[in-house]
Amino acid sequence: MISIQNLSKKYGANEVLKNINIEFDKRKVYGIVGENGAGKTTLFRCIADLENYEGKIISNLNPIKNHLGLLLTEPFFFQKITGNEYIQLLCNARNIKVTDIENRNIFDLPLNQYASTYSTGMKKKLALTAILLQGNDFFILDEPFNGVDIQSNIIITEIIHKLKALDKTIIISSHIFSTLSDTCDEIHLLSNGSFIKSVQKANFQALETEMKQTTIGNKIEKLGLR
Amino acid sequence: MKEYFELQYRMTNRRFKDTGFEPLLAYILLTVGFVGLSIYLFNKTEFAVYVYLLFALTLIGKLSETRRTEFLKICFGDTQLKKIRITENLICSIPFFAFLLYKQLFLFAGLPLALTTILALVNFRTTLNFTIWTPFSKRPFEFTTGFRNTFFLFFVAYALTFIAVSVNNFNLGVFAMLLVFVTTLSYYTKPENEYYVWTYNQSPRQFLLSKIKTAILFSFSLALPIALALSIFFYQNIGLILLFFLVGWAFLTAIIVTKYSAYPDEMNIPQGILLVICLWFPPILLVLIPYLFRKSENQLSSLLK
Numbered sequence: 001m002i003s004i005q006n007l008s009k010k011y012g013a014n015e016v017l018k019n020i021n022i023e024f025d026k027r028k029v030y031g032i033v034g035e036n037g038a039g040k041t042t043l044f045r046c047i048a049d050l051e052n053y054e055g056k057i058i059s060n061l062n063p064i065k066n067h068l069g070l071l072l073t074e075p076f077f078f079q080k081i082t083g084n085e086y087i088q089l090l091c092n093a094r095n096i097k098v099t100d101i102e103n104r105n106i107f108d109l110p111l112n113q114y115a116s117t118y119s120t121g122m123k124k125k126l127a128l129t130a131i132l133l134q135g136n137d138f139f140i141l142d143e144p145f146n147g148v149d150i151q152s153n154i155i156i157t158e159i160i161h162k163l164k165a166l167d168k169t170i171i172i173s174s175h176i177f178s179t180l181s182d183t184c185d186e187i188h189l190l191s192n193g194s195f196i197k198s199v200q201k202a203n204f205q206a207l208e209t210e211m212k213q214t215t216i217g218n219k220i221e222k223l224g225l226r
Numbered sequence: 227m228k229e230y231f232e233l234q235y236r237m238t239n240r241r242f243k244d245t246g247f248e249p250l251l252a253y254i255l256l257t258v259g260f261v262g263l264s265i266y267l268f269n270k271t272e273f274a275v276y277v278y279l280l281f282a283l284t285l286i287g288k289l290s291e292t293r294r295t296e297f298l299k300i301c302f303g304d305t306q307l308k309k310i311r312i313t314e315n316l317i318c319s320i321p322f323f324a325f326l327l328y329k330q331l332f333l334f335a336g337l338p339l340a341l342t343t344i345l346a347l348v349n350f351r352t353t354l355n356f357t358i359w360t361p362f363s364k365r366p367f368e369f370t371t372g373f374r375n376t377f378f379l380f381f382v383a384y385a386l387t388f389i390a391v392s393v394n395n396f397n398l399g400v401f402a403m404l405l406v407f408v409t410t411l412s413y414y415t416k417p418e419n420e421y422y423v424w425t426y427n428q429s430p431r432q433f434l435l436s437k438i439k440t441a442i443l444f445s446f447s448l449a450l451p452i453a454l455a456l457s458i459f460f461y462q463n464i465g466l467i468l469l470f471f472l473v474g475w476a477f478l479t480a481i482i483v484t485k486y487s488a489y490p491d492e493m494n495i496p497q498g499i500l501l502v503i504c505l506w507f508p509p510i511l512l513v514l515i516p517y518l519f520r521k522s523e524n525q526l527s528s529l530l531k
Contacts, residue, residue, distance in 0.1 A: 049531070050424060063531040066427035076419040078367055080374040082357055089366040093426040112357055 007055035018193040029170045031180035034190035069131030083111035090130040120147035245494040282322040311346035372413030407474035430526035486522035
């Protein structure tokens with residue numbers, strides 16, 4: 001369980017997160033949606049303890065970061081490190097012994113090639129594989145479906161279901177609504193640093209319709225396409 | 227093209243300012259440091275000119291990186307690109323050229339100019355289709371990535387050891403051993419992305435100690451063949467060989483704690499100067515290492531719990 005109480009984050013005078021209060025329980029998948037710049041990534045960085053913040057983030061497993069698998073939107077890879085070595089590095093960091101990396105390479109990645117030569121989707125799949133093999137209890141997946149092929153998207157969706165069944169807590173952000181509705185138990189809408197709406201699974205369809213109406217409005221007409 | 231070099235000049239000045247130095251002072255210090263190190267090198271070994279040329283070419287070769295060249299080509303086109311590359315390579319080779327002229331090594335002085343002009347017309351592909359094997363795969367990343375970038379230098383070091391034994395020149399053997407240590411030092415000069423520190427479930431102290439342990443173990447394995455050869459063929463100097471090992475490890479430790487004492491920023495110029503001073507008087511390391519170790523612990527405490 002992760003409990004966030006009165007979380008605020010400022011960069012100078014710019015308040016990116018405003019008094020956030022939310023709880024993330026185990027065996028649940030949470031979706032965080034919001035426009036670019038709404039504060040999603042900053043919220044994730046605060047939970048991961050990569051940022052200083054005001055307020056409290058409490059968990060039954062402390063420190064959270066040592067039990068957290070963090071998938072960044074754009075994972076960073078060293079030049080001349082192979083996929084195999086990347087996984088080994090992340091497992092070493094958590095004192096996890098992995099002996100059968102090849103066997104657990106479910107995305108069929110070319111693990112003996114340099115990770116820097118991978119495509120965007122392959123890099124994401126490699127980073128995901130590594131945090132899965134770390135054996136974490138919490139997962140923050142920042143846009144896990146972005147740039148990934150359809151077949152792998154199906155696998156990632158099933159992985160999320162499996163993690164949930166294993167009592168893990170999963171927080172996902174995505175700009176593709178269908179990926180969230182397939183995986184999440186709750187979706188929270190973040191706007192200008194505050195949660196403005198929280199929706200349970202039964203109301204996802206209504207949320208999507210509302211978001212479409214609010215977002216699109218008459219913008220397409222304004223383009224004057226002929 | 228003029229705008230490109232003005233921009234490079236402004237970017238260089240910004241980097242100096244970021245490290246806390248007025249650009250003018252930084253240029254003066256760099257010039258003094260370069261001349262000082264060059265004099266030191268030429269006083270220490272008869273092979274200085276070769277080391278000098280190798281260093282110049284390695285430094286300038288970095289400007290020929292494929293992605294950088296491709297970016298310049300997109301911006302400026304083929305003809306301008308060649309002019310830019312030749313000009314920047316010549317600018318970078320001027321200090322080496324000038325010092326070699328001062329040493330009246332006219333033939334060698336012409337070499338950096340000629341070679342850097344040729345270098346400007348080629349680009350190196352850093353993304354090879356094959357993966358270079360490394361003995362350090364089980365504990366990535368510094369030695370795995372570093373070894374792949376510099377493996378040829380170890381062949382040079384081992385070849386120099388063979389020559390040292392053949393011509394009965396102990397100093398050359400020591401130079402080969404130092405080459406290994408200097409090469410491994412270079413693996414710790416750049417700060418890594420914060421994710422690769424954050425992901426460790428260790429305290430700052432445990433993290434630093436494990437980095438130091440890995441560096442000592444892996445540098446030992448690379449320098450061991452040279453040390454063994456020197457110990458067998460120059461057994462009367464075994465004490466000196468051990469001393470060089472200890473000094474090499476002390477500098478490796480120093481560079482690791484220097485790196486993390488500035489983390490997540492890059493090592494700054496004052497820290498670089500401190501390390502250079504230690505080259506002249508290594509016992510300073512006995513004070514510097516514990517001091518920087520504590521500073522590193524503080525710097526890392528926000529990322530490691």
